[in-house]
Amino acid sequence: MAxxxxxxxxxxxxxxxxxxxxxxxxxxxxxxxxxxxxxxxVGLRYGLNRPLPWSFNLITLYLLPCLFFLALAASxxxxxxxxxxxxxxxxxxxxxxxxxxxxxxLALGLTLGFAWxxxxxxxxxxxxxxxxxxxxxxxxxxSVGLMPLGMACLAVRLMxxxxxxxxxxxxxxxxxxxxxxxxxxx
Amino acid sequence: xxxxVVIAVLIALLLIGIPVAFAMGIAGVVGLYxxxxxxxxxxxxxxxxxxxxxxxxxxxxxxxxxxxEFIIISGIADDLFEAMSVWVGRVRAGLGISTALxxxxxxxxxxxxxxxxxxxxGTSVPAMLRQGYDPRVATGVxxxxxxxxxxxxxxxxxxxxxxxxxxxxxxxLVAGIVPGLLVMLTIIATIVVISFxxxxxxxxxxxxxxxxxxxxxxxxGPIAVLVMLVTGIIYLGVAxxxxxxxxxxxxxxxxxxxxxxxTWRTAYQALVRAGGTTAMIIMIIVxxxxxxxxxxxxxxxxxxxxxxxxxxxxxxxxxxxxLLVYLVLGFxxxxxxxxxxxxxxxxxxxxxxxxxxxxxxIIVIITAEIGMVTPPLGLNxxxxxxxxxxxxxxxxxxxxxxxxAHIGILAVLVAFPILTLWLPSTMGN
Numbered sequence: 001m002a003x004x005x006x007x008x009x010x011x012x013x014x015x016x017x018x019x020x021x022x023x024x025x026x027x028x029x030x031x032x033x034x035x036x037x038x039x040x041x042v043g044l045r046y047g048l049n050r051p052l053p054w055s056f057n058l059i060t061l062y063l064l065p066c067l068f069f070l071a072l073a074a075s076x077x078x079x080x081x082x083x084x085x086x087x088x089x090x091x092x093x094x095x096x097x098x099x100x101x102x103x104x105x106l107a108l109g110l111t112l113g114f115a116w117x118x119x120x121x122x123x124x125x126x127x128x129x130x131x132x133x134x135x136x137x138x139x140x141x142x143s144v145g146l147m148p149l150g151m152a153c154l155a156v157r158l159m160x161x162x163x164x165x166x167x168x169x170x171x172x173x174x175x176x177x178x179x180x181x182x183x184x185x186x
Numbered sequence: 187x188x189x190x191v192v193i194a195v196l197i198a199l200l201l202i203g204i205p206v207a208f209a210m211g212i213a214g215v216v217g218l219y220x221x222x223x224x225x226x227x228x229x230x231x232x233x234x235x236x237x238x239x240x241x242x243x244x245x246x247x248x249x250x251x252x253x254x255e256f257i258i259i260s261g262i263a264d265d266l267f268e269a270m271s272v273w274v275g276r277v278r279a280g281l282g283i284s285t286a287l288x289x290x291x292x293x294x295x296x297x298x299x300x301x302x303x304x305x306x307x308g309t310s311v312p313a314m315l316r317q318g319y320d321p322r323v324a325t326g327v328x329x330x331x332x333x334x335x336x337x338x339x340x341x342x343x344x345x346x347x348x349x350x351x352x353x354x355x356x357x358x359l360v361a362g363i364v365p366g367l368l369v370m371l372t373i374i375a376t377i378v379v380i381s382f383x384x385x386x387x388x389x390x391x392x393x394x395x396x397x398x399x400x401x402x403x404x405x406x407g408p409i410a411v412l413v414m415l416v417t418g419i420i421y422l423g424v425a426x427x428x429x430x431x432x433x434x435x436x437x438x439x440x441x442x443x444x445x446x447x448x449t450w451r452t453a454y455q456a457l458v459r460a461g462g463t464t465a466m467i468i469m470i471i472v473x474x475x476x477x478x479x480x481x482x483x484x485x486x487x488x489x490x491x492x493x494x495x496x497x498x499x500x501x502x503x504x505x506x507x508x509l510l511v512y513l514v515l516g517f518x519x520x521x522x523x524x525x526x527x528x529x530x531x532x533x534x535x536x537x538x539x540x541x542x543x544x545x546x547x548i549i550v551i552i553t554a555e556i557g558m559v560t561p562p563l564g565l566n567x568x569x570x571x572x573x574x575x576x577x578x579x580x581x582x583x584x585x586x587x588x589x590x591a592h593i594g595i596l597a598v599l600v601a602f603p604i605l606t607l608w609l610p611s612t613m614g615n
Contacts, residue, residue: 024458024461024462027465028457028461029457031248031457034245034249036436038432039436041429042429042432042433059245060242065236068464068465069235069239071464074458074462075461075466075469080466081206082466082470082522082523083200083203083204083205083206084200084201084203084206084519084523086201086518086562087201087202099204100203103202103204106199107204110212113227113231114231114472117232118232118236121232121236147236
């Protein structure tokens with residue numbers, strides 16, 4: 001993962017890199033917690049016939065959105081997104097950078113759309129003080145808000161990449177070779 | 187007309203290298219915009235990401251991915267090949283057969299085809315080369331064996347198919363077992379045939395004493411425990427596949443810990459890698475949802491189903507044609523991408539023709555798997571090449587007889603759906 005260290009040259013880049021790492025760490029922690037929680041829950045259900053009554057809501061409302069959305073930026077950074085690179089890999093360097101730039105800008109448009117609408121939903125849930133029905137009242141804004149948070153992180157990552165690909169396209173910086181299929185599978 | 191334009195947009199976006207998740211999302215947004223205007227699109231952007239992932243069953247994906255990561259850390263898969271080769275002993279093409287058996291064993295504790303190919307490439311290929319195997323034979327068997335991990339539970343592609351097709355994930359996972367074992371036997375048969383045709387290319391294994399055989403047995407212990415934890419639990423219906431996946435991941439973590447291979451660093455890396463892949467798949471699900479809404483609104487799928495229903499063609503001809511399309515797609519596209527792009531359209535057609543959706547899922551996965559070992563994409567061949575430093579052409583040549591045999595067993599599984607559907611039919615509820 002050599003590109004992780006990438007262009008962290010300006011204070012802005014460094015701040016964002018730190019935030020991205022924090023979001024990734026929260027997603028990782030959420031994954032570990034879910035794994036152990038489900039394990040314990042099943043154990044208690046069969047062992048003592050006393051499952052954890054709050055675990056389902058905790059997982060579906062908060063831990064899964066953390067896991068799903070907060071790792072988005074890191075998954076883009078690490079090049080985990082599946083793409084069809086048959087033509088892409090044989091393009092000249094600067095043309096490839098141009099396609100990458102287009103990909104990033106289109107993805108950015110979609111991501112900002114999600115983030116903006118997500119913020120709208122979150123504010124709505126907050127203002128109306130929505131909670132889940134049932135014995136435990138869980139506030140829904142904290143759950144809904146994880147989506148725009150993750151999308152916003154991804155949007156910043158895409159902006160950073162857009163600058164990089166733009167400079168590559170203009171020939172200001174060298175364009176890195178396409179990662180081999182095997183290294184992506186790692 | 188609009189749907190044709192949107193499909194063309196999607197294909198264009200995919201061809202210039204836009205990640206599948208975003209290509210589907212953007213093409214879907216374009217379609218929805220021209221279908222219902224800007225407000226219509228905004229409504230979908232607001233609800234889709236949250237609605238698409240609001241499913242407890244989705245948790246199965248990260249848990250199976252995490253289980254595979256912990257298995258790799260634990261190193262038990264490396265011991266598996268050694269144990270198999272000791273037990274297979276002095277038979278024709280002994281190490282080749284051991285590779286196929288180890289691949290099936292690895293497949294039963296991990297759902298990652300490339301991880302299986304990488305692990306086996308690191309252990310079995312050097313051992314075979316030392317025994318004088320033709321490098322083509324040695325690398326070919328490893329590349330094809332990786333695919334077993336996608337069929338034998340746990341399997342990430344099978345879970346994804348279940349989510350897309352809205353079929354029971356438990357039944358689908360169990361349905362993969364018999365085809366997985368048949369594919370394993372096919373690989374072994376191919377190796378044995380090669381050893382008869384060219385005895386020097388795949389020599390006999392070494393005879394081993396019973397003391398040796400008993401000494402390697404402890405390796406099987408943790409693997410048996412994991413198989414019971416995942417496949418056993420799902421088959422018996424003791425817990426849901428989601429719960430079984432979490433238990434399997436916990437079990438794999440404990441095994442990595444007991445083998446003293448788990449450190450804070452490796453554990454964190456496993457979580458980040460599984461998390462990154464999960465986020466990628468989630469984004470594809472979101473993109474596929476948007477694209478799917480557009481398809482539903484324009485009734486493309488229903489029109490296609492009724493058009494095909496009106497064809498004066500045997501349903502078997504149609505399924506063969508559909509599978510040929512999957513075979514070609516597999517040459518160019520990742521399996522996960524193929525599932526999300528095509529199953530929402532092909533499944534209604536296939537079910538409309540009276541075929542079983544669970545059987546179809548297994549067949550599609552076996553078909554698309556062939557692309558993992560054929561040019562130009564051949565992901566598993568690239569992985570094996572990277573780990574063994576053998577040239578790609580050599581591995582592609584070595585895997586060719588296996589591809590032919592694979593297509594043969596695929597034809598058998600297509601002709602006799604009972605082979606796939608029998609085991610899930612014996613499951614409890």
